[in-house]
Every structure is written in C-alpha cells, then in structure tokens.
Amino acid sequence: MSAVNEVRDSYDVAVVGAGPAGLTAATACAAAGLATVLFDEQPAPGGQIYRAITQTPVQRASILGNDYWYGARLVRDFQASRAQYVPGATVWSLSREREIGVSTGGAARLTQAKRVIIATGALERPFPIPGWTLPGVMTAGAGQILLKSGAMVPQGRTLLAGCGPLLWLLAWQYLNAGVKIDAILDTTARASRSAAWPHAPAFLFSPYFRKGLRLMLSVRRRTKVIAGVTGLRAEGNSRLQQVAYRTADGAEIRLPADTLLLHQGVVPNVNLAMSVGIEHRWDDDQLCWVPVVDGYGGTSVDGVAIAGDGAGIAGAWAAEERGKLAALAAIRALKPDTRQDILPDEANIRLALAKVERGRLFLDRYYQPAASFRIPRGDTIVCRCEEVTAQQIIDTVALGCTGPNQMKSFLRCGMGPCQGRLCGLTVTELMAQTRGVPPAEIGHYRLRPPVKPITLGELAALPKDEAAIKAVVRG
C-alpha cells in the first residue's frame, strides 16, 4: 500500500519540492532521459503558489485569477513527463554525498542521487507581534491555502495586516469570492518606500508593475485600507477577540476581530540547504539568509543545486526559469551528449528571467518590513514552540551569549518541532541589534538532520541487510 516501496535505491536526479521550480526542473531532466524523482511534501503538485491546482474545488476562475490557473500548464507538462512523482514525502536528510532520507506513509527510505535539485521554495517571514500565537491569528498564506485547497474563507470580522504582494493578492481573491474584509492594516514603512523610489524606473518595466497596481487599486476601491500602521497587537483571552493598532499620529485604536491574517513578505526556506552545509549569506535587501549560488543554482556542495525562491526570492515566474537552468546543469553533467533540441533553450530562459526579475529591488526595498515588526521587545513571543520571549533572548546576550547556538542551550529557543523555521530570522536580527553587530556576524542556528521530526517507527522501517541486523542482535 505504501508509496515508500516505490522509492528506488538510486536516481540520476532527485528534485525536492513541486512548486514551479521543482516542476520545470524535473520535467526537463526527465525529458533528457535522466532517471528523475520528485519528492513533494504536499499531497498534490503545484507548491504553495499553485497549491491544489489539480484538485481545487474553487470553480469560478475569476476568484483566484489567471496567474493561478497558469500553473496548470506546468503540472500538465510534469505529469506527461517520465519523472516519478512521490507526494506526501518528507525529505528529512540530505548528505554531502547526496544520500537522501525520505519518509512517506509512516515509513522511511534512503536513496542516492547523482544530482539533487532543492526546490523547497519560500515560507512567510516571521511576524512576531504580541498575541501572534492566539487561535484566530494565522498567516495570509495559510488563509490562501484554505481558499485554494478547500474553498474555505474567513467568517466573521476579518482583518489583514502587514505588507507585501501576497497580502494584496489574498485581499483581492477574498473580495472576488465575496468575503467581507473589515480592514487592511498596512504596515508598509515610510522609510522603506523612500528607499525604494530610486529603483522605481526599472520596476515600471516589470510585468509585476501593471498587475500589482491594478490589483491594489481594485482592493482599495472595495475595502478599507488603514495606511502607516506602526504598532500592532492581537488580543484575546485564549482566542483572538480584538486587534490593537497604532498609526504615526499616536493614539491606539482597537478593532474587534475573529480572524487576523498576517503577512510581511516571504523568505527562502533554508533548512534542508543549510543542513547539508551549503554556504549562505545575509541579504541586506531581503533581510534573510540566501544560499550562495552560481548562474545555474549550483551551490558550494558538489552536485546539489537550489532552484526557485529557495535560492533567493524572485517570484513564481522566475522560479520556473531557474528550475530549467538547474536542470540544464544537471543534464550537461550527467548526459553531455544530449541532443540540443531536447535541452532547455538557455538563451530564451535567460531572456525570460531578465524580464521577470527587472525591478525586483524596488519590491524588495518597498516592502522591507519596519524593524519594529521584525525585532520584537519585552514579553512578545519569538519562539512559538518553546514559548521564549524577546526579553529572554536579550538577557542571554547580557550573560555573554554571542549567537543563536549558545543562546538555545540556555532557553531551548529554536529547539521545538519547527526547528527554528518560525524564529530563526527574528533571533538573528534581535541578537544582532542587541550586540550592535551585523546579522552576518550573528549567524543562524546550526541545522542538522533530521530537518523534520521523524518517528523511531519510520526509521525502523528502513530496509536492513544481514550485516546491519547481526551488528545489533546478540548471540
């Protein structure tokens, strides 16, 4: 019954993640005749941007918009390819020798790949405000996933808060679906807007410019937008009851709320890449860790490439092209005699990539969240799993902790089940600010496999040879 038995001992290429980058990478590798597998943690292909594209119950195409439905083509091409698809598969380890540990259906397998393409995409930047752990508070991305995969929308008083394209896209989709949004609390920082203007001319030629503008105008026409929000708190007794916000003119205002959807941009999902020891750098524009990659997504670890937003945020269209480039490098390395007409056309890819990446710096700067929303104070929770507050982390710096790895042994911060995914960036920036040094000097948690919790039962299901059994069985 279990799909785990279909995982083979070895592949030419293993792709992790089935968003636009993973789909195009796997499709291209398979087209060149490479034995290709795609491991997808989700139950169906599409990643988060094209989430549930093959099975969404949302029938009215106008709700989600054309840019969503576009993804169906990528999935169709992938499904028509010879690549093996393993859904519901969590990759929990990857070694420098490209041995992959993967679990599906409660059992684990190890498999070996000649090339690995990590396409694990992005996750939403932490938004550590007071009360962000209350039921009723979730990310805008989570709201969008419920809409795409289950045709579910918030009921009752609904607030969206934060900044960035996804917040506006979700508002637009909700309004299309007839959802009433009580207000959008726009936290876009004035300083970020000014810093972005020098890059505005380049952005005018970005395909995102007209789309974005039209979308924002459409949302503004249909719902209340409160601009210049500088302070935000979720309040309630065991669940969200109200949201308190503050604008530049000072007075705190409270709005009753049943659902608060938070968003302040997306950042690369670095856990798997960091655990294999791939070199990362701190990006001062995107305010996050970004892997150091060459023009084909190649990393500091031989044979392991990263494609898509996991290699630095550039959006779905760029991810699609970056997936093809990673595939191109894999095909050239493993099958150098591949006919030219089967290879992805590099000149075209580079052209398309340049087009969609034009003016990216404008978006990065414009939607750079204010420090007050990235670096919390006092008893605001930073680590949701272990319930560690900002002040506790600041106190460990006073005790002499210089970085996250020393700090976590005091507080267990980052050692819960999410393994630092929801606190890592906050901790780095908070410690950097407290110590008065750049984030690059603070570093990130040392990440080790398994990068997702697995049970002993899953490990025990690994196939064992005679020698391994003899090594532990007495007599």
Next chain:
Amino acid sequence: MFQRLPDAGDLAVAITIDGKPVKARAGDTVAAALFAAGIDHCRTTPVSGTPRAPYCMMGVCFECLVTIDGVGNRQACLVPVQEGMSVETQRGKREIGR
C-alpha cells in the same frame, strides 16, 4: 472561524474529531477539516498549556499537531483526510506510547 464557499461541493468523507462525527471534503487536509468543523484550537502547548490553532497550513510551523489514528504529533496540515479517520486534539505534552 472559516466557512466553505458554495464551490466546495460534497462533504463525502466521514471522520471523527475527539470522537464526534464530522463530514469533510475529499482533498481536505486534517487541518482544513478542523477549521471547517469550527474547532477553535487543535492543541494546548506542552510549555504553558495555552491553546494553539494551525498557523501556516504549509508544514513549517508545527502548530497543527494532533493525534491521528492513535499516532500523536502529526502535522494536520500535511495529512489528507481519509474515511473513518480518528482525529484527536492534543493537550499539553504527549503521553507515553502515543
């Protein structure tokens, strides 16, 4: 609090949440089914016992941990519902053997 659009279609999959029968849509994740059933929170934390609900819905935050068919700490947002599935919300630390 979430509701389904008319698009959602048939709710054909029968599961139980804390023993209570609930209908879910084929293709729902357990986390989506919890929201649709109006469940306020899916667990209380091991540290302070405060209630939590699914937060990211994409497998990264681990707030949606529940017991599914007797196996504890499963990520509800990654597990599709199946006919007859038993979902239990979690209180505090995991119990030994679950």
